[in-house]
Amino acid sequence: MGVAPGRLLELLEAAGHAVRAVGVLGEAELAARSGHVDAAVTASEPEQLKRRLGTIPVAVWVPAASTEAVADALAAGADEVLHPGMGRRELLERLGALARRVSGGEPSAEAGPLRVDRERGEATWHGRRLALTARERDVLHELVRVDGRTVRREHLYRAVWGYAMARGDRTVDVNVKRLRDKLAAQIGNPVAIETEPGVGYRLAVAADAVTAL
Amino acid sequence: MKLTLIPRTTEFYDLFASAGRVTHEAARLTEIRFREIPDTTVPHARVKELETEGDAITRQIFELLNTQYVTPFDREDIYDLARAVDDVVDFVDEASDLLDIYKIDAPMDQAVAQCRVLVEATAELERALGSLRSLNGVHDSIVEIKRLEDEGDRIARDAIASLFEDEDVSPRTMIRWKDVFEALERAIDGCETAAHAVGNIAVKNA
Numbered sequence: 001m002g003v004a005p006g007r008l009l010e011l012l013e014a015a016g017h018a019v020r021a022v023g024v025l026g027e028a029e030l031a032a033r034s035g036h037v038d039a040a041v042t043a044s045e046p047e048q049l050k051r052r053l054g055t056i057p058v059a060v061w062v063p064a065a066s067t068e069a070v071a072d073a074l075a076a077g078a079d080e081v082l083h084p085g086m087g088r089r090e091l092l093e094r095l096g097a098l099a100r101r102v103s104g105g106e107p108s109a110e111a112g113p114l115r116v117d118r119e120r121g122e123a124t125w126h127g128r129r130l131a132l133t134a135r136e137r138d139v140l141h142e143l144v145r146v147d148g149r150t151v152r153r154e155h156l157y158r159a160v161w162g163y164a165m166a167r168g169d170r171t172v173d174v175n176v177k178r179l180r181d182k183l184a185a186q187i188g189n190p191v192a193i194e195t196e197p198g199v200g201y202r203l204a205v206a207a208d209a210v211t212a213l
Numbered sequence: 214m215k216l217t218l219i220p221r222t223t224e225f226y227d228l229f230a231s232a233g234r235v236t237h238e239a240a241r242l243t244e245i246r247f248r249e250i251p252d253t254t255v256p257h258a259r260v261k262e263l264e265t266e267g268d269a270i271t272r273q274i275f276e277l278l279n280t281q282y283v284t285p286f287d288r289e290d291i292y293d294l295a296r297a298v299d300d301v302v303d304f305v306d307e308a309s310d311l312l313d314i315y316k317i318d319a320p321m322d323q324a325v326a327q328c329r330v331l332v333e334a335t336a337e338l339e340r341a342l343g344s345l346r347s348l349n350g351v352h353d354s355i356v357e358i359k360r361l362e363d364e365g366d367r368i369a370r371d372a373i374a375s376l377f378e379d380e381d382v383s384p385r386t387m388i389r390w391k392d393v394f395e396a397l398e399r400a401i402d403g404c405e406t407a408a409h410a411v412g413n414i415a416v417k418n419a
Contacts, residue, residue, distance in 0.1 A: 051381055164379035166386050168322035168372070174251060175319075 008041065008061065008082075008091075015092050025052050032056050038099035047077040054162050057098045109144040112205045114191060116141040125187050135160060136179040139172075143193065143203040152200040176201050222285040224277055226346045232270045232298045233335075233342030239263040239302050240335040240400070243309040244328035251318045260309040267302035271295050285345075286414045294414065297407035298342065301335065304400035311396055315389035323372030324390070327365060327397040334361040334404040341411045351415045358408040365401035369394050 012019045022028045025045075029052040031037055041059045042049050050058050060078035062069040065085040073081045080098045082091055108117035113126040116137060123130045123137050132140065138160040142151055153172045157165035165172065180193045190206040242263070245255045274295040278288055285291075311317070341354035372394040376387045 161383070163383035163386070164381035166321070166382045166390070167375040167378060168324075169319065169386065170321065171319040173319070 011088060011091070012095070017095075025049060028052060039095060041082065041095070045076075046073065050077045050079075051164065055159075059095060059098055109141050111144045111147070111203060112190075114140075114144060114187075114205060116144050125191075130182070130186050132179065132182055135175055136182065139175055139179055140183075140203075143201060146202075148202060148204065150196045150200050150202040154200075156200065172201075221277065221281055222283065225274065225285050225291065228270055228274050228277070229294070229298070229345050230339075230343040232267060232274075232295070232302075233339035235263050235267045235270065236298055236302050236305070237332070237335040237339040239267070239305045239309075240328070240331045243305050244325070244332050246309055246312055247328045248320060248325050250312055250320055257309050257313050260306055264302050264306035267299055271299040286418060290410065290414050290417070294407065294410035297403065297410045298338070301338070301400055301403035301407055304396060304403050305331070305335075308393060308396035308400055311389070311393050315392070317389060317393070321372075321390055321393075323368055323375060324393055324397060326368050327372065327394065327401065330361050330365045330368065331397060331401050331404070334358050334365070334401055337361070338404050338407055338411075341408065345411070345414065348415050348418060351411060355408045355412050355415075358404050362401055362405040365398060369398040369401075 009019050009021060020031055022031060025048055028040060028049060032040070032053045037053070037056050039057050039059060040049060040053055041061055043061045043063075046058050046060045057079035058077070059080040059082050060073040060076070062073055062081055062083045065083035070081045070083070080094055082094060086094070108115055108119070110116075114123070115125075116123045118138065118141055121134065121137070123132055123140055139156060142156055142159045154165045156172050156176075157163070157169070160175075161171070176193055183191050183193070190208075192204045194202050194204050196202065239260050242255045242260050246253045246257070246260070249255070274291065278284065278291055278295075337354040337357045341351045341358075344351050344354075373391060376382055376390055
């Protein structure tokens with residue numbers, strides 16, 4: 001049985017969550033600053049909400065579960081998409097999983113023998129700990145997490161430094177260069193951070209390094 | 214202070230030429246610092262040394278001015294020019310120092326662009342100061358410095374605007390880079406003030 005949008009608040013409260021309905025973005029931001037917000041649900045403007053909420057994950061409620069609507073919400077920055085077609089249990093589990101991303105830290109990310117665990121604060125190659133700074137590790141985590149796709153510099157900045165990147169700021173490039181140098185020194189050729197000029201960076205892990213596992 | 218009757222005008226020319234060289238070198242090193250941070254090959258101490266050298270040159274010009282009965286140009290014009298050139302080195306030193314004070318750990322494209330304009334403007338200033346005896350080519354340098362100052366203004370405006378394009382830029386980034394952009398702009402503006410002072414001399418002595 002599906003969940004009517006008007007009953008979402010009631011359902012979450014019944015499941016033991018503390019829920020607060022807010023009318024404007026500023027109010028959501030204030031609530032987020034209290035430090036007690038695990039996740040946010042919105043019916044519109046996930047991108048703006050995410051910008052205001054920093055690392056807090058945002059789920060988007062779409063009125064109908066069409067492929068288009070879900071894809072649009074994800075493209076607009078949603079971390080999760082909820083719709084009336086979901087049963088109560090699925091909806092609660094999905095929101096719970098979303099909340100765990102912030103309260104327990106994101107799960108570790110892996111690319112072949114390369115593993116980055118933000119919770120434990122370590123990056124390893126074949127189980128051997130890599131000597132990286134926290135920032136470098138966070139940058140690497142973001143690159144590993146997206147599974148070889150290019151990550152825009154602005155996105156990396158937001159994910160690692162928690163703010164919007166000012167135009168012209170080379171902070172990401174400096175940190176990627178250092179990370180690249182350290183990976184080259186500690187791992188060598190199997191792992192490379194490739195540059196997509198004017199866009200961002202992506203991680204490439206040699207196929208034989210992956211299959212050798 | 215004793216005034217001497219034997220003119221030592223050559224010394225004025227030499228001192229201004231040295232002031233031009235020091236100013237340009239300080240700008241050149243500062244540009245390297247802004248481009249290479251955080252792993253720059255140029256510590257701020259090297260820029261500071263040039264600033265100290267610039268102060269010493271300015272002091273020598275003033276001393277010469279106070280002891281010479283005959284000067285190559287109006288005393289006021291010499292004073293204004295020496296002061297204006299000294300200000301440029303001070304502003305360059307200030308901008309370079311901000312990199313350390315604010316612990317800036319990555320370049321900003323707009324600041325590097327400002328530095329390039331500053332290097333060109335001080336190169337023209339050095340050329341003009343080295344040509345005070347003949348005044349040959351001085352007018353062209355003044356025109357070029359004015360053009361560079363306009364370009365510097367445009368870059369500075371765009372640079373400051375870039376900090377406010379997104380309301381979620383870190384306050385730390387905004388504070389430190391706004392100060393740096395303004396310091397570099399003061400240095401470029403200072404070149405134009407010095408160029409004006411050269412222009413006053415050129416008009417009276419053409």
